Amino acid sequence: ALRISTEQHDEVLRRRLAEKSQALAEAMEQIREGTYGVCRECGCRIPLRRLEALPTATLCVTCQAQRETALAA
Numbered sequence: 001a002l003r004i005s006t007e008q009h010d011e012v013l014r015r016r017l018a019e020k021s022q023a024l025a026e027a028m029e030q031i032r033e034g035t036y037g038v039c040r041e042c043g044c045r046i047p048l049r050r051l052e053a054l055p056t057a058t059l060c061v062t063c064q065a066q067r068e069t070a071l072a073a
Contacts, residue, residue, distance in 0.1 A: 023056035
């Protein structure tokens with residue numbers, strides 16, 4: 001049981017690292033394209049404080065909140 005639990009934990013960690021790596025690669029591409037810090041939904045600038053806290057953010061606070069509300073419904 002411990003081995004299975006450890007394997008599941010390792011798989012979750014690998015998946016999260018892969019997702020983070022992909023998000024960072026996308027952020028680097030946005031920097032190259034000149035679109036880094038622009039919300040993908042509304043086109044507004046993402047506040048610097050949000051980008052400092054979450055450099056891979058692709059949505060402004062308002063659009064992110066709307067998305068989370070829609071997913072919770």
